[in-house]
Amino acid sequence: MNTGTTSPAGAAPALTADRTVHRSLVHKRAVEQVLTTAVAESGGRLLGTAQLPRLHRHYNDTSAPYHDLLLVAEAARQTVEAIVHELLHVPLDRRFVIGDLGIAFTGLDAVRTGPAPADLLVELDIDRLRRRRDGSVRSLRGTAACRIDGRDAALFTGTLRFLEGDSYDDLRAGSTGAPAPGAGEAPPRCDPSAVGRTDPRNVVIGGLRTEQPGEGERPRATEAANETAADFVADVVADPQDPVFYDHPLDHLPGMLLMEAARQTALAACARTRSVPAGALLATACRARFLAFAEQSAPVRCRARPTSSGTVPVTVEQRGEPAAELEITIEAVPGSELLARAPTPTAPPGGAR
Numbered sequence: 001m002n003t004g005t006t007s008p009a010g011a012a013p014a015l016t017a018d019r020t021v022h023r024s025l026v027h028k029r030a031v032e033q034v035l036t037t038a039v040a041e042s043g044g045r046l047l048g049t050a051q052l053p054r055l056h057r058h059y060n061d062t063s064a065p066y067h068d069l070l071l072v073a074e075a076a077r078q079t080v081e082a083i084v085h086e087l088l089h090v091p092l093d094r095r096f097v098i099g100d101l102g103i104a105f106t107g108l109d110a111v112r113t114g115p116a117p118a119d120l121l122v123e124l125d126i127d128r129l130r131r132r133r134d135g136s137v138r139s140l141r142g143t144a145a146c147r148i149d150g151r152d153a154a155l156f157t158g159t160l161r162f163l164e165g166d167s168y169d170d171l172r173a174g175s176t177g178a179p180a181p182g183a184g185e186a187p188p189r190c191d192p193s194a195v196g197r198t199d200p201r202n203v204v205i206g207g208l209r210t211e212q213p214g215e216g217e218r219p220r221a222t223e224a225a226n227e228t229a230a231d232f233v234a235d236v237v238a239d240p241q242d243p244v245f246y247d248h249p250l251d252h253l254p255g256m257l258l259m260e261a262a263r264q265t266a267l268a269a270c271a272r273t274r275s276v277p278a279g280a281l282l283a284t285a286c287r288a289r290f291l292a293f294a295e296q297s298a299p300v301r302c303r304a305r306p307t308s309s310g311t312v313p314v315t316v317e318q319r320g321e322p323a324a325e326l327e328i329t330i331e332a333v334p335g336s337e338l339l340a341r342a343p344t345p346t347a348p349p350g351g352a353r
Contacts, residue, residue, distance in 0.1 A: 015040050015049045017119050024092055025085050026078035029248040035075040037119075039082045046087055046124040048079035051117050058244045061202045062279070064333050067111045067118060069154075069283045070260055073103035076144050076156035077256075079122040084160070090137050095168040098255050099159035104285035108334070110153035121147045122156070137162060172251060175295055187235040187299075194271070195264040196278040201242070204261045205234035205302065208268050232269035236261045236300040236316070253294035258316050258324050259286060265302040266312035266328040273306050276332070285311075285329035294323040306330070 020034040028034050039048040052067050052075060054060060059071035084090045105111055111118075128141040144156040163171065187206040192198050195205065210230040238253050240246050245257040263283050271278040294300050294316065300323065304314040310331060316324040 015047060015121075017049055017051050017117075021082050021086075025082040027081060027096070027248075028078075030243065033244070033247050034078070036078045036082045039079065039086050041087050046083050046126070048083050048122045048124070050075035050079050050120045050122065052120055054113065054117060057199065058202045061197050061199050063196075063198075064279070064282050065113055065335075066108065066282065066333075067113055069103060069105065069286060070256065070263060072105075072111065072120065072146060072154045073101070073156060073259070073286070074256060075120050076103065076122055076146055076154070077101070077158070079120075080124055080142065080144055080156070080158070080160075083122075083124050084137070084140070084162075088137050088140075090162050094162040094164065097161040097163060097168075097171070098290055099161065100157075100287070100289045101255065101259070102157040102285075102287040103154060104287075104329070105154050107152045107154075108284070110148045110151040118148050120153070123147075172293070175251070175293060186237045186239060189237050190234070190264075190268065194268050194278055196267055196271075196281065203264070204237050204239075204245075204257060205264045205268070206237050208232060208234045208265070211303075230305075232265060232272070232304045232306075234261070234265045234268065234302050234304075236294075236302060238296065238300070251296070253296065253300060255288070255290060255324075258290075258294060258300075259288050259326065261300075262286075262288070262302050262304070262314040262316060262324070262326045263328055265304045266306070266314055266330055269304045269312065270306050270330045280333055281330050282333045283328055284331050286326060287328075288324055288326045290324045292318075292321070292323045294318055 015038045017037045019037065020031065021036045021038065023029065023031055023034050026034055026036050035050040037049045037051055052071060056071065059068040062068060085092060122144050124142050124144045126140055126142045130138045132138050139161040141159045146154040146156060189200055189203040189206045190208055192200050192203050194208065195203055197203055211233050212230050238257060245254050263286060267278045267281055267283065270281055295318065298319055300316060300318045302314050302316055304312050306312050310329055312328045312330055314326040314328060315322050
């Protein structure tokens with residue numbers, strides 16, 4: 001779908017990796033968290049570029065020789081946001097509300113890390129676009145193909161709504177944006193090696209445990225396909241001081257934090273059921289459907305159960321109700337040499353660190 005202003009025939013898109021875009025275009029306060037480098041429209045194509053860092057405190061804290069799945073998702077998300085503002089002319093004061101997000105590797109060799117930074121080319125194809133009566137964009141659903149060095153790397157999908165301030169306030173009416181007394185006491189984090197990390201600051205779950213069906217929330221539709229008899233449950237550790245997920249103040253838990261918590265829960269669960277280190281496993285796809293805002297006023301937890309297919313259904317719960325439903329694909333990292341050097345937990349996964 002061509003939704004921009006068509007460029008003159010033969011015009012080349014002004015894409016460069018020399019500098020990042022303005023931080024406001026990707027809803028960041030810290031320049032260090034900006035990954036998108038340029039956006040441009042050419043012949044009806046909505047294009048953008050981002051650079052994948054090699055020394056990011058959170059996303060590069062892994063022993064796998066591949067760019068992190070959710071790093072690619074974050075780069076694609078930022079680039080789509082910049083395209084929406086710059087090329088579709090959605091005002092900067094609009095509040096973005098995510099309905100669903102998906103990211104899947106389409107070429108593992110393309111996302112292998114190397115000696116040079118990787119420049120990600122993002123091309124957004126809009127599947128559905130809705131406008132208000134005044135012509136402004138109200139919502140869209142799109143698919144973004146991500147390439148590195150001309151090779152297919154990943155596919156990013158999502159649904160977004162763009163709300164004016166009053167509409168967002170109405171949507172959030174009755175919610176408690178500020179943490180309740182005691183709600184800010186984060187649970188102890190898992191041992192980093194239990195989720196394939198080395199830095200305790202990058203662990204966003206704690207208290208990993210098992211629950212038999214019936215102890216927790218209602219069973220999922222996928223339960224019949226599950227191999228294990230118990231759910232793996234973990235508490236979400238939401239740290240408002242974290243510079244990655246809380247770059248700026250929020251009145252809810254951010255979607256990318258929930259995706260990371262679900263991914264870590266799925267990794268930890270698969271590591272236990274397969275009896276391998278979490279560092280020997282790799283998330284290669286993640287689909288998330290957000291059902292409600294996860295509030296800061298009550299604990300949030302993830303419930304996962306690995307399946308024989310390698311896809312792990314994860315439900316993010318708050319007050320006994322689902323806030324998000326995810327499906328995460330976990331595969332073994334290619335190359336047996338990683339198993340030998342992957343970190344092994346030295347403390348129970350639920351222990352403090």
